[in-house]
Amino acid sequence: TPEQAARMKKLQEQDKRQKVEFRKRMEQEVSQFIQATGEPRRRFQPMNKIERSILHDVAEVAGLTSFSFGDDEDSRYVMVFKKEFAPSDEELEAYRRGEEWDPARAEERRRLRELAAQQEEAELECGPAPPGPPNDYKDKYRHLIGSD
Secondary structure (H helix, E strand, C coil): CHHHHHHHHHHHHHHHHHHHHHHHHHHHHHHHHHHCCCCCEEECCCCCHHHHHHHHHHHHHCCCEEEEECCCCCCCEEEEECHHHCCCHHHHHHHHCCCCCCHHHHHHHHHHHHHHHHHHHHHHHCCCCCCCCCCCHHHHCHHHHCCC
């Protein structure tokens, strides 16, 4: 019917207007973020798929790096990074696990891994461990052959 068509058109226009307004708001927020010194990254509130794609687009146009995190649709959010603070793989992994990124803790883990690798290397250089005492097969099979 003509009424349904008119109502549909009105809804589509409203939807389009909302997207345009949302984009403007994101452009303002991203521009504030760019001007904020001492803010290497910004986490946005969880938003739906369309809003996230709009924000990713705004970030890309502004020359920023952006990623979405969060497991389910209701809690997925976007994080925007200034290019010079683009996240490392380790940092991204932390966000994917839902953890806060702690550079000091990451550095500590890196040092421990390095240390473990050095110890392993040192053990390899020393050669194989000396063979242990040969075991007496009679002890091992005593339950089968008896003790005589």
